[in-house]
Amino acid sequence: MAPSAFEASAPGSALGTGNRPGSDSFSVIICTRDRPEELARAVASVRASGEAGRRAEIVVVEEADAPRPLGGVRSVHLPREGRGFGYARNAGVAVAHGSLLVFLDDDCEAEAGWLEALTAPLRDDPAVLGAAGAVLVRDCGAVGYAENILGFPGGGLRYRHAAGGRTIPTRHLSTCNCAYRAEAVRRAGGFAEDARRGGEDYLLAERVTALGPCVYVPDAVVYHRPRGRLGAVLRWFIRRGESEVALLRAARRRGEFARFLLRSSWTLRCLVLLAILAWRPALAALLPAAALAYGAAVLWRFRFARAYPTHRRAWWAVPVVKATMDLGTEIGRWKAVLGGGRA
Numbered sequence: 001m002a003p004s005a006f007e008a009s010a011p012g013s014a015l016g017t018g019n020r021p022g023s024d025s026f027s028v029i030i031c032t033r034d035r036p037e038e039l040a041r042a043v044a045s046v047r048a049s050g051e052a053g054r055r056a057e058i059v060v061v062e063e064a065d066a067p068r069p070l071g072g073v074r075s076v077h078l079p080r081e082g083r084g085f086g087y088a089r090n091a092g093v094a095v096a097h098g099s100l101l102v103f104l105d106d107d108c109e110a111e112a113g114w115l116e117a118l119t120a121p122l123r124d125d126p127a128v129l130g131a132a133g134a135v136l137v138r139d140c141g142a143v144g145y146a147e148n149i150l151g152f153p154g155g156g157l158r159y160r161h162a163a164g165g166r167t168i169p170t171r172h173l174s175t176c177n178c179a180y181r182a183e184a185v186r187r188a189g190g191f192a193e194d195a196r197r198g199g200e201d202y203l204l205a206e207r208v209t210a211l212g213p214c215v216y217v218p219d220a221v222v223y224h225r226p227r228g229r230l231g232a233v234l235r236w237f238i239r240r241g242e243s244e245v246a247l248l249r250a251a252r253r254r255g256e257f258a259r260f261l262l263r264s265s266w267t268l269r270c271l272v273l274l275a276i277l278a279w280r281p282a283l284a285a286l287l288p289a290a291a292l293a294y295g296a297a298v299l300w301r302f303r304f305a306r307a308y309p310t311h312r313r314a315w316w317a318v319p320v321v322k323a324t325m326d327l328g329t330e331i332g333r334w335k336a337v338l339g340g341g342r343a
Helices: 036-048 049-054 083-095 114-124 141-148 156-161 182-187 200-211 230-250 254-263 266-277 281-301 303-307 317-337
Strands: 026-033 057-063 075-076 100-104 108-110 129-134 177-180 215-223
Touching: 026 036, 026 049, 026 083, 026 114, 036 049, 036 108, 036 129, 049 114, 049 303, 057 083, 075 266, 083 182, 083 200, 100 114, 108 141, 114 215, 114 303, 129 156, 129 200, 141 156, 141 200, 141 230, 141 266, 156 215, 156 254, 177 182, 177 200, 182 200, 182 317, 200 215, 230 254, 230 317, 266 281, 266 317, 281 317, 303 317
Parallel strands: 026 057, 026 100, 057 075, 129 215
Antiparallel strands: 100 177, 108 215, 129 177
């Protein structure tokens, strides 16, 4: 891959030694395309989140036909070439001045105190290289809340509940809501620009966490716009399935990732089921009961959602949304395999 623009100007400082605690500057990088209203709300939420948000540099990288500068931010225009999120995020990194690089989606809104909470571990401990925050949803229907219960996007309610209010180690940082030391991003080689279907943030997190510790901060909350409809969820996970096949080639922990793909493959599960039915055809009569038992097991696994008034009413929809996600993922993986595994 050709060097990204930021690599040419990357500083040579050692990891974890560039700033004293409390002295860091922030650059919030938002990539966008054809979402002017959502973008304006995202920027406004950063500014309204607290003192750190008011003084942060905000870098907006927009793919558009012509530049559309937004007041109070640094604007980077990209032509409509479809070079993917990795390329766009690297373009933002290239012009950002902050020693801490914060990433936010254009359809997210930051909660009060978000930037202070997200960057606190990096400001307090020079050894920490990155921090991920909580990604929640609000004011949506059952499908949207069920997505979040299942951990999407960015870990959703599942990650926040598992943290139990504590800042904990993590290897999973989503650009929906995360921060890195700038020198860590540069040392890791930036975002993979050939992962055009997505997953560039997974690859960067994998590389940075190989260099040093990262943490999850449950109190650093942003609200993400959910897909909210089963058809939209299906299309989203088809795209994710395609990206997973492409990521297998680029992942550092390739064996671990391959085992995940095999464990989660519904194609393999169905082949095993068909083999069992070929051996004992009479077992087919048990399939409806088995399907009900599987749905009950999913509800039991995600029963923690019943403790949250905002998400409780969507708990019943979790098996349906999960089945839609699993179907989309399997379709996407096969599309990628049959298409040669293109990113």
